[in-house]
């Protein structure tokens with residue numbers, strides 16, 4: 001594409017060179033070899049892409065997009081903008097023919113629940129014969145093929161490429177899990193969203209946002225980018241704040257909830273470990289809903305999907321069948337072993353709120369003990385300490401016995417993680433043991449378990465690796481459980 005077209009509808013200064021040339025690719029990593037590319041210099045957290053422009057040029061870049069002054073050889077075009085992350089999103093959209101103009105994009109944000117909402121909604125939309133793609137934590141799904149991705153919300157260059165692939169393969173909808181990182185770092189800027197969904201906000205990612213107010217404001221940005229409807233959880237205090245904030249918005253707000261007054265709500269809820277049924281109330285009708293996931297959080301998440309489907313004109317029959325068709329979601333309350341009353345469940349609960357809610361789902365159905373295996377992923381800051389304390393407290397108060405282990409410690413200090421988490425359990429009078437090796441921790445849980453117990457492996461969910469230091473090792477909780485159960489004998 002011509003460089004001048006790539007820069008369409010943007011404000012910029014042409015510092016040197018010409019816009020009259022063809023660009024083959026947009027890149028933001030200088031190590032990528034690509035002739036005739038446009039290199040975008042990002043001022044990162046660890047290094048400055050402006051210092052890498054020379055390497056990018058050696059690797060084939062013929063133009064660079066900057067937000068600071070740099071010196072490069074005369075033949076190279078230099079374009080200066082105010083913010084290269086924001087400009088990168090616009091350039092990526094232009095380069096891919098602005099694909100969000102051609103596809104109905106629904107963005108889902110909030111600390112927890114995004115992944116299950118995308119599953120519920122995709123199933124509903126498929127049932128209504130709408131081809132639907134997904135971009136989220138479990139990867140990108142185009143034409144029902146899973147493309148693994150590193151981040152929940154990819155960088156704009158990749159995101160716009162995925163949207164274009166969906167647009168040219170006649171997808172009607174794209175469901176995007178929109179992380180707070182992606183909003184703050186402009187990964188979804190210049191994407192047209194028809195609908196936004198807000199689930200909830202509880203402490204997480206404070207290494208980036210520092211305060212809950214900043215975290216909330218990052219999430220709230222999505223609801224200024226929507227054109228059709230904003231769907232908000234009325235049960236969440238930050239949801240209430242958002243509803244208030246959107247009072248004068250031109251975009252329609254629809255609310256959902258179980259406890260607070262809302263446009264879409266549930267009554268007559270019947271829970272079992274296998275699933276949940278309830279009566280759905282919409283502004284127009286009532287209907288019976290059955291889902292194969294247990295507990296209040298999935299009632300809430302399904303209500304969000306229902307409200308989004310409704311606001312896009314989907315009939316109730318497709319909603320009912322679509323929801324009933326979701327039998328399980330990778331690593332979300334997934335039973336990986338079951339025999340009689342004994343169950344081993346893998347769940348992605350990795351925040352205090354999610355852990356508390358997930359153990360609470362189990363409580364009424366477990367005759368014996370709830371044995372919890374968990375670790376805490378958080379940085380070394382005060383916010384990280386609060387997370388370790390919070391998850392330790394929940395373990396003490398809600399589980400019968402905890403095995404404290406490692407999540408993905410990455411380069412964080414393991415001694416501090418273990419000490420602060422176990423201190424919190426002790427202070428809250430919980431019973432626990434510390435086993436740092438997660439595989440051994442799981443094996444121990446199985447060894448001590450009895451016939452009526454339930455083991456909850458929390459925090460890693462769908463993940464198939466564990467990151468310790470700079471090393472990423474293969475790690476499958478399902479396989480570990482299955483192997484350990486082969487030799488298990490109940491007393």
Ligand SMILES: CC(=O)N[C@H]1[C@@H](OP(=O)(O)OP(=O)(O)OC[C@H]2O[C@@H](n3ccc(=O)[nH]c3=O)[C@H](O)[C@@H]2O)O[C@H](CO)[C@@H](O)[C@@H]1O[C@H](C)C(=O)N[C@@H](C)C(=O)N[C@H](CCC(=O)O)C(=O)O
Pocket residue numbers: 028029030031041042043044045046047048049052150151152153154155179180181182185
């Ligand atoms: C904290 C964070 O979000 N970091 C993002 C940030 O990294 P950074 O600022 O450290 O990058 P950097 O290493 O300083 O490099 C700056 C620039 O120089 C470039 N570079 C770097 C090295 C080099 O040799 N040459 C070069 O050109 C890099 O490509 C980059 O453009 O900018 C990078 C490029 O845009 C992102 O890939 C990176 O995401 C990393 C992979 C990441 O792990 N992010 C996580 C925390 C994240 O985004 N998570 C959210 C939330 C998930 C959830 O909800 O749980 C997600 O959406 O996944």
Ligand SMILES: Nc1ncnc2c1ncn2[C@@H]1O[C@H](COP(=O)(O)OP(=O)(O)OP(=O)(O)O)[C@@H](O)[C@H]1O
Pocket residue numbers: 110111112113114115116117137152177179199200297298300301331332333347348349350353354355357358461
């Ligand atoms: N509505 C909810 N409220 C609180 N916790 C929830 C809710 N929905 C799911 N959870 C918990 O959060 C965990 C993660 O859920 P899910 O993967 O849907 O969230 P997410 O928003 O996609 O998170 P991430 O971006 O970290 O993947 C679940 O395994 C469950 O323990």
